[in-house]
Amino acid sequence: MPAITCIDDLKRLHERRAPRMFFDYCESGSWTEQTFRENTTDFADIRLRQKVAVNMEGRTTKSQMIGQDVAMPVALAPVGMTGMQCADGEIKAARAAEKFGVPFTLSTMSICSIEDVAEATTKPFWFQLYVMRDKDFVAGMIERAKKAKCSALVLTLDLQILGQRHKDLKNDLNAPPRLTLKNLLNLATKPQWCLGMLGTKRRTFRNIVGHAKGVQNLNSLMSWTAEQFDPRLDWDKIRQIKDMWGGKLILKGILDAEDARRAADFGADAIVVSNHGGRQLDGALSSIRMLPEIVRAVGDKTEVHLDSGIRSGQDVLKALALGAKGTYIGRSYIYGLGAMGEKGVTKALEVIHKELDISMALCGERDVNNLRRDNVLIPSGYFDAYH
């Protein structure tokens, strides 16, 4: 086993161990992938301010997100088809998050169902909802999330219509993969993955199959999802969902100060500044570039969280310094999962935690909650380069 020192090491192992179509599904953005690339390069353009002769003892990365204690302000983002990166992927990721003390968010488009994850964990997790046209299905999902004692609903607002990802079309992405000659040749090089999948019954979208009207098998599922994302989602519908849910509500996918103000006035417990990891509007600015303007717009009316592009603890530090109260990682933990299952997710969290802790100390800070604008150095024109 090679030494794993950074998230990139996990990514290389993920690429080797997971079937090509699932690695590509993770490692792609929409169209030209400009936004996907800039999510990470924009983080790299921000630098950290080194401070010396400051007592570094007694450091803490503990904080809170929506009033819940977290070992560090880094949650696992909702990621569809996680259970195809390795068998029972959602259960493994949720267990790793629980042991580490950070929130896990289960996607609507997961392979393991809400009930599967609830059964395999002991603490509440968060549930991410996509709004579908089928009202009964949405109401049913909310009821199931309540029954499973999920402690927050993450409502995703930036995917009512799908941004095109070229690789998914070329690979004919499916769960489980269709057994074509090309796929069989690729699967033959992934014995560990195949063994894992043979050993589980969870191989399709279990939140949906058997729960949505008329969806009993893969064919009906594919046509159902293609038609179901509701393009008429608006603030009235978001209000209905808020009332139905009645608990903590996080609005995900906000990238604009006006939208952020609206979400804060609406009474969201938190908003997630996000461009869906560069998978939706190609050409949108990176989340980190939009963060300070959004933080200013909402003031202290709601908590501001951020995702898209975080690949290290230094990135987390930069987001917190620029005003985020919490962050989420998507690909960074999926690489770990595809590389080594639950152990890999734990490794990803350990890597990010260590980077955050040590970098924070070298910036002269002992408490993650004290990070502020002073801790980072920003190139001139960075935040007002685009109008």
Ligand SMILES: Cc1cc2nc3c(=O)[nH]c(=O)nc-3n(C[C@H](O)[C@H](O)[C@H](O)COP(=O)(O)O)c2cc1C
């Ligand atoms: C493979 C993949 C699948 C995703 N599926 C979902 C999903 O089902 N629901 C959702 O709200 N966001 C989804 N996202 C977006 C993530 O929640 C998150 O916004 C994004 O991964 C953050 O960017 P990062 O991967 O650079 O950390 C997905 C992201 C990836 C990479």
